Amino acid sequence: MLVEDAIALVPSIPGRRALLGMAGAPAAGKSTLARRLVHGVNARLGADMAAYVPMDGFHLSNAQLARLGRAGRKGAPDTFDVDGYVHLLRRLRSSHERPVYVPEFDRRLEEPIAAGLVVLPQVRLIITEGNYLADDGPGWEAVRDLLDELWFVDAPRAVRERRLLRRHIRGGRSEPEAHAFIASSERPNADRVEAARANCNRVVTTRE
Template structure:
């Protein structure tokens, strides 16, 4: 059971903290897995022992994307504040005396939300997830160096694109607009992410009953 493996990563030494990353293409199910792992660790080890900090909180705002002419590429590596993300991961490693506030991402607003999440000082396991955690691009390679372990969710293309279409339509796009955005942005991003699969220590595939298993 994956929760058992997450619990096994939790340091037994007081004051130590572990960062577990979950990478994968857009709509692979990274956030669902990360949240379930956090819930499972909290149930086993008690309140405040684990926390969830997604990379998506470091999306550039839509105003900044418009300024940079990148709105149509939202979700690409250059549309994130990777330096801010790296600094947060470093702080999570070292600052165990005070709560650490982190940005979240609101899909209804399609915008990051400052200080939407908090990591309590007692947290010993941090789950972070995002597309580019295993990437070698400028800034992103530093992310991998800050993680103690890195898993990859390898969901089938048809499942991912079905989820993306539903996500973008719910977000306000028409079906044709959603399909165009998937073709122009989501697919190229997914191709880049898929090339980083080999950098991850564990490959997980979704099952029909909404769980995950190790890839054969």
């Protein structure tokens, strides 16, 4: 059903692109769903008709977070390069003749990686996801106007926090450190994301 809805967004006019955004709290399942939809669209319409573009590639580096005194708040809206992300979305809408290289986020390194992904000229549907695509804060409010549709990906808090706990332990934090970071950073970020739910076109719920 969701693959069919994504396919329906693919422009019928050659040379045009559609952008589908997915907002949601940390560990709601946005990246997993986005990748599945890209795979499903490509399986139906042909290779490289859809591409995945994560907002997380615009995390500020750990060096910049340390410089700004925001290392303990990593994941908050002001720990991303929102202007760079908005510029990329505009470029993806207007550029169809050459590949567009896209940064991605490496969870093992906890750092963004330049040109980790590529959007090829033939791509007709771009699926982008991140916490703050529906946000009304400075810079973020420009995102919605660049998207054809914006879905809110939801999951119960208990499910999200179990996923976050596993994620942070795999990333090198001890269990007490992971619980502390979830309480001090991830929960407030999730509350902010939830507050923007009404800015989305539909809600998609994921579960374990």
